[in-house]
Amino acid sequence: MAAPENACIMKEHESLWIFLCILIQLVQGKDSECISSNKCSCYKSNEFEYQCPPGKFKIVLHVIPRQYVKIDCYDLPEYDLSIFPDVDVGDLEYFQMRFCPLPNNSFNPTLDKFNISNIKYMQLEEIRTTTIKTVTKELFNGLSKLEKLSFSLFRIELEDDFLENLPNLIQLYLDNNEIHQLENNMFYYTPRLRILHLSRNLISHQLHLWRNELTSLSKYSFTGLRQLKSLELSSNKINSLDEDTFAELIELVNISLRSNNLNVITSNIFKRNIALEGVRIGNNPNLNLSDYVFANLTNLTNVNIDNSNLESLPQHIFEGSFNILDISIKNNSIKELPENIFKNLEKLKKLNLNGNKISSLPNAIFSSLRSLEELYIGDNNLTEINEKLFKNTANLRILNLRYNNIATIHLNAFIGLRKLLTLDLSYNQYDLKYGDNVEGLNPFSYCEELQRLNLSHNAIDMFPESFMDNKVNLRYFDLDYNKINDLRVASLIKVSTYEVIVYLNNNNISVLDFRDIKIYPIFNPNNYDALHNNDSSTVLYMSQNPISCDCFNFDLIQYVNDKLDPVIKTLVDIRLGNLHCSTPEAFDQILVRDLKPRHITCPLENMGCPKQCGCDFRPYDNCAVVDCSYRNLTNAPVINMTINNVKQVEVNLEGNELENAPYTGLGYDNVTNLFLSNNHIKKLSWIPPKIKVLRLDRNQLTFIESKVLNSLNESTTLQNLTLYQNPWSCGCSTVGLQNYLRNHYKKVNPNEVKCEDDKLLIDRKELCKSHWTIALAIATPILLVVCATAIAVALYFYYQEEIKVWLYAKNLCLWFVTEEELDKDKTYDIFISYSHKDEEFVIQNLLPVLEAGPNPFKICIHVRDWVPGEFIATQVTNSVLDSRRTLVILSESFLESVWGKMEFRTAHTQAINEGRARVIVVKYGQLNEEKLDNELKNVP
Incomplete structure (x- = not known):
């Protein structure tokens, strides 16, 4: 230790003398001198050494101003700043404190005492004691410029934010501190951190160091962490790993190195991590894997090496790791894989190879994967x-x-x-x-x-x-965006017990073929209960298809308008959405769901159609339509068409230049609808014998010949006649027309037919007054009474059964009618309504009794007496109406049968309408009465 050099003699007023000595030295320009006092002894060599207090010192300071301060403590029970010397050292590169207790709150008072404003490197060491200290962010107040911190030989607990006041920290050494754990967000406040050492601590479970700036690791980074189980190093800038980096982590179970800058992972890097179960090394854009890197890790179950631009994988990378369950190698640049890369991975359950450039796979590459449950090879070649x-x-x-x-x-x-x-x-x-x-x-x-x-x-x-x-388990079938042209709807009938969704959007479907599915209920009569009770169906979505809205899709339009057998919708539920018509041009962009069956037609080609006209077939009413409207025709064309199975012919000649209506010999004998509006017709000499609709409005007719009026009067087919906006002459020759208008006001609207001269309605105008008018006025009421009587008698004999039923139901004139008369024309005595599941009981037990004996009943049952091919709903109604009584076999199966309930309701409705008991209910088997609806409960 250096001998004291006393530049000034210590006097009684020591502080004053110290100040004067320093002032003298500054004035003289000499180097700082070492000043001793009763607080500290000072020695100087190449540095200043302070011993405080003199003699039995408790602290020793080694100081070089503006370079470093090193403090050693000896048996100091607590941090006491009062025994420190008063030394102005200014900014420092290095501050060291060994064997000293930590300040109770902060280093700020210490920094103020030595006039320190900036420190680059702080090293703190202490011999372990039994006391556990908690390190908080307040301890480092005033150290915002600190770049390197070494903290060792303490027993400490770290607060989550203990680094908040060290934003410029680059290196952190926390070796040998008995730290048990680090929280995930502990390094949030140190974005510049590059080096972290945690060796020789007690971290035994998880160590999370993600989202930092770490660039390299070595075995010294984790020395002593032998009990560490989980290591999270994601989202750093690690570019290299020594082969023995993780060698001491012998109990490591999971490790993540995702999102770094790793280049090479060597073969032996995990060699000593025999407990390893999960490895995640994805998102390293320049990664290369050495052979055997994951080999012989018998506890390994999960490997993730996604998004790393890997172009190949070595053959033995997984060799010996036979317990792997999940491998993900997605989103790389792999073009081919070795045939034996997955050899002996018999427990592998999930393999993800999505997003590579694989164009072919060896035939035996998956031959060992007998437990594989999920395989993803999407987005390859x-x-x-x-x-x-x-x-x-x-x-x-x-x-x-x-x-x-x-x-x-x-x-x-x-x-x-x-x-x-x-x-x-x-x-x-x-x-x-x-x-x-x-x-x-x-x-x-x-x-x-x-x-x-x-x-x-x-x-x-x-x-x-x-x-x-x-x-049988199908639920989803997607065929969107293909090139499917036609669709046979029957091919959508499922066997699955689930609702099946079928997508056929954006195809080329123009026609839906319903032929087979329309006859399906007929050829499967034993399944009709099951069909109706099945709540699930095939649901078809088919928007954005070029649908032809013509007679080839007439069944589709009928389906949309609920005109087909309801069983079909229980089989296939077609959801058209905003599907538009593609053809014909007249229906372009019309929603299919807005069309009605009467709108649908198909062209009739090569059928003898007049050259000037267009000919179509309308399946709605089985009608051939000849459209010659607005063609500037002066003569009615000849209709010489041969069309099989056509019940009606419609000819449209509106908006032409015709002066004569069609006459016999032009082929109009089978015409049922004839449209002649808006022409120049002056003469009508003939009407087609099968005519139903005749439009003669907006022409030049002045009268109608008597023979034509006779034909109109005698016609039994004519339903509608238009005569308005013609220049009718109102003389005696018009009497016949007037009488026709008055007698057939339901066929032709008399309020539209007016005289040309005075615009009065013809049916209300008095024409040709004579004595015959008076006679007619007298005779008419008498004739009406006679006619009414005759009609009433005729109606009674024709409808006597209905009249008697109504009287019987209303309890009127019961002397006039008996119940036997009401039922005398019934075909059957009893119609038995039952579920097909109870058929054995009905056939073997019930029928033999009812159809035997001296007075056998005539029985109707659907399995024997229904006509094959007839609609089920029609046969239900006919069977009820043709039977004197309906016998209901009420069982659990009957309650689940839609058609059985329909049979009951039909009979029950008839009984209510007639006001008498028509329904007999026989309870069969155990019955859950909570399932009975109100109608069944109310049956006596």
């Missing part, structure tokens, strides 16, 4: 799936092949995937074609457990007819 690739993956549940260039799939490619639940082949070039000899077959036939199949965005032009035949 695969072009073909052969019959060997998935031969040994019998436990596969999910297979994702979307976003490839797959054009060919062998028919046996999925033959072993009988447990497959989800298959995604969307965004490929697959066309589902296998040649004429295997029409109707598809590679999905073997996937009996399939629930979801996505074939959207491919090149399929035909719906796979037999696809739904064995898919």
Whole structure:
């Protein structure tokens, strides 16, 4: 220790003398001198040394102003700033304190005492004691410029924000402190941190160092952390790892190095981490993996190396790690994989290869993966799936092949995937074609457990007819954005007990074929109860298709308007949404759901259609339509068309230059609707014998010949006649027309037919007054009474049964009618209504009794007496009406039968209308009376 050099003699007033000595030295320009006092002894060599207090010192300071301060403590029980010397050292590069207790609150008073404003490096060391100290952010107040902090040999607990006042910290050494854990956000306030040492602590579970600026690690970073289980190093800037970086972490279970700048992971880096279960090294953009890097880690279960621009993987990378369950290598640049890379990974359940550049896979690459359940190979360059690739993956549940260039799939490619639940082949070039000899077959036939199949965005032009035949668990089938042209609706009938969603949006579908599905209920009569009781159906979505709104889709328009058998909608529920008509041009952009069956027509070509006209067929009323309107015709064209199975012919000649209406010999004999409005017709000499609608308005007619009026009067088919806006002459020749208007006001509106001269209504104007007028006035009431009487008698004899039923129901004139008379024309005595599940009871027990004996009953049952092919609803109504009584076999099965309930309601309604008991209910078996509706409860 240096001898004291007393530049000034200590006097009684020591402080004053010290000040004077320093002032003298400054004035003389000499170096700072060491000044001793009764507080501290001072010695000077190449540095100042202060011993406080003199003799039995408790602290020793080594000082070089503006360079460093080093403080050693000896048996100092607590931090006492009063025993420190008064030394002005200014800004420092280095501040060290060893074996000293930490300040109670902050280093700020210490900094003020030595006039320190900035420190670059602070080192704190203490011999461990039994006292655990809590380090808070207040301890480092005033140290915002600090770049390096070393904190060791303490027993400490760290607050989450203990680094908040050290924003410029670059290096942090926390070695040998018995730290038990670090919180996730502990380094949030140190964005410049590059080096962190945590060796020789007691961190035994999780160490999270994500989102820092760490650039390198070595084995010294974690020395002593032998009990560490989880290490999170994501989102740093680590670019290199020594081969023995993790060598001492022998109990490490999970490690994450995601989102760094790692270049090479060497083969032996995890060699000593035999407890390792999970490794995540994704998002390292320049990563290279050495062979055997994950080898022989028998506890390893999860490996993630996503998004790292890997171009290849070595063959033995997973060798010996036979307990791996999940491997993810997605979003790299791998073009091919070694055939044996997954060899012996028999426990692997999930493998993700999405987002690479793989164009082909070795046939045996998955042969060891017998436990594989999820396989993702989407977004690659695969072009073909052969019959060997998935031969040994019998436990596969999910297979994702979307976003490839797959054009060919062998028919046996999925033959072993009988447990497959989800298959995604969307965004490929697959066309589902296998040649004429295997029409109707598809590679999905073997996937009996399939629930979801996505074939959207491919090149399929035909719906796979037999696809739904064995898919008892199917729920979702996507064929959006393909090239499917026509669709047979019956091919959508499912066997699945679930609702099946089928997407056919954005295809080329122009026609939906309902032919087979319309006859389905007829050929499956035993299933009609099941069909109606099944709440689930195939739900079809098919927007954005070029639908033809013509007679080829007449069934579709009938379906939309509920004109088909209701059973069909229980089989297939078609959701058209905003589907528009594509053709014909007249319906362009019209919503299909807005069309009615009467709007639909189809062109009739090569049927003898007049050259000047257009000819169509309207299936709604089975009518041939000849449209010759507004063609500047001066003569009615000849209609010489041969059309089979057409019940009506409609000819439209409106808006032409005709002066004569069509006459006999022009082929109009079968015309039922004739439109002649807005012409120049002056003469009407004939009307078609089958005419129903005749429009003659807005012409030049002045009268109608008597023979034509006779034809009009005698016509039994005419329903509507228009005669307005014609220049009618109101003389005696018009009497016949006037009488016709008065007698047929329901066929022709007399309020529209006016005289040309005075614009009076013809039916109200007095024409040709004579004695016959008086006679007619007298005779008319008498004639009306006679006619009314005759009509009443005729109506009674024609409708006597209905009249007697009504009287009986209203309890009127009961002397006039008996119940036997009401039922005398009934075909059957009893109609038995029952569920098909109770058929054995009815056939074997009930019928033999009712149809035997001296007075046998005539029985109607649907299994024997219904006509095949007739609509079920029609046959239900006819059976009830043709029977004197309806016998209901009321059972649990009957309550679940939609058609049984319909049969009951029909009979019950008839009984109510007639005011007498028509329904007999027989309870069969155990019955849950809570299921009975009010109608059944009220039946006596």
